Amino acid sequence: MRNLGTGIGWRPEIAEAVERMPGIDWVEAVAENICPGHLPASLVRLRERGVTVVPHGVSLGLGGADRPAEGKLADLAARAEALGSPLVTEHIAFVRAGGALTASPLLEAGHLLPVPRTRDALDVLCENVRIAQDALPVPLAVENIAALICWPGEEMTEGQFLYDLVDRTGVRLLIDVANLHTNHVNRGEDPARALDELPVEAIAYVHVAGGFERDGVWHDSHAHPVPPAVLDVLAELASRVRPPGVLLERDENFPEPAELERELIAIRETVEKGAAPEAATAREAAADAPPTGSGSAVAASTGPARQRLALAQAALLSALVAGTPVPEGFDRTRLAVQARALAGKRADVVAKVAPELPEILARSYRKAFLAYAQGHPMTAGYRRDALDFAEHLLFEGGLRDTVERRALSDWWLERSGPAPLSRRPAARLARATRRVLLRR
Template structure:
């Protein structure tokens, strides 16, 4: 495995600062935000300087009940090739549920949600990872995620779950020490115990990030400075194995470049000052053929497990985004916190992909979107969500300002094309909007 060194998550908002920052050995870019035919100039210049770029996927949903989508896998492979990446990474999470396996509407979480640490979930995840490995031109590493809640009836600890996953598939691990800290606060899980149990020799690289605690819940925000408690987990990991790479994640609320540089220095020094480990434990497993070739990994025995997992995940996601009752055994208070966090993130991302909406609606944007989200789960991507929200306001929102109505109508008509989301012709919606305006 290639040694990566110290890196930072590349984001357009800090692209110039990253290019100028000393001591950056590599960067990680969100795969879905990179177009293979139009690599951002900043990433292209970094590549030309010999800086490694790793695409980090967020939408595959490898922990979901369905097999990985072929188009998403193809897109991830194309990004790996376009960036000449030595590996690609994704998450041990599910991001959507429902659909054909449950004969129910497909729902999108818009966020990474934890999979249950059960035999069913492990069997499905192993097969999904093998499918992904076969479709990708470079090795795959998968990341442990942060969670606000626990699944009832879990059969393994996180370390045991990851150990078996690596043993059965040969996949590499992306260990996020901030997520280990998050799960310590939110789920009472000891990071040291997780590190004791997981195969540290399979680590491809490590994530480090900041967050904040509110009312006893740790929020993995990626918008705050890295706290000492997260650096302590990093030091513990580095005392067990020298990770090939360590990367600082920051997604918003970006500080001055000097502050980012100080955080990188603290991360680098934490790893360097950890007790030395032996050469035998400082490498990474080759990731060759999986050791376990049971029927559950071949695709012939996972269908019952997929069905059970699909029903469980659909019930949970429906409770989080559609307001249905919480499934039995879950902490309802924690699910409510997660539901609010999902709606808030959804509003934030829609505002980023369609910045005209908060400009048009001004201070009314956020309360109106949150009210809309409560009764309208996301069923596709965020751009579709923005259009659906605007259409809902035009037809049912009772907008009092005629200028706002006109601006929103013009925006929707320009972006919806000849086949609007509701399958109404654009002209029909325009006529309906004009009728509303004439009544004012």
């Protein structure tokens, strides 16, 4: 695995600043936000300068009960090839549940949810990882996630779960030290123990990010400065092995570039100070070696395990986004916190993909969306979610403000068909007719 160095998460909002930052060896870009045929000009310029770009997927759902979708794998492969990336990364998480395996509606979480650390979940995850490895043109690394909730009846620690995953598949690891800190606060898990149990020679790179604590719960926001506690976990990791790459993540509430640069300096210094002499030697020895495990171990049949996992994940996700009863063994208070977090993130992302909605609805947008979300789980992507929300307000939501109603009607009509309304025949007549109906 190549030595990546120090990097930062590339986001359109800070693209120019990232290009000007000194000491940036590589960047990571959210895969779903990149079109292979129309790469952002900033990423093209970075690539021309020799800066490595790694696509980071968020929607594959490798920890879900279903096998990875061929289309999503093809999209991820295309992005890796377009960017000339040395690897691609995804998460050990599930992002949707229901569907054919449970004969129930397919629900989207809109966020990364933890898989249970059980033998069933491990068998399914291993097979899904192998399917992804076979479909991708470059090595795959998978990331540990932050969690607000614990599954009842777990059979392994996080370190044991990850060790067995690597041993059975040969997959690389993307270790997020901020997520280890999050799980320390929220689940009482010791980061040092997790690091002791990890196959550190399999680490491809490391994430570092900020968050905040509220009412005893740590929220992995990626919108706040990196706290000392997260740097302490990074130092713990560096004392065991010098990571091939370290990357600063920031997704919103972007500070001035100088503040991001100071955080990058602190990250570099932490790695240097934490590195024991033997860690550097171990890193050099492991650089050209394959990760632990040959990837040859195959479960006899994951069919029954998939079925059991599907039912468990569907019950949990339905409780979180559709208000169904909390499955036995879960902490109701913590599930309520997770449900609010999912709804809030959903409102934030819809506002990003459809910025006209908060502009039209002004201060009432968030309250209206959260009320809508309580009875309307997301069943497709965020763009479909934005259209469904607007349609709900127009036909069922009791939107009374005439100006808002007209603006929202125009927005929804323009986007709800297979082509923009202005390009379709009889557009003016259809628009006028709909307006008359909406005023009644």
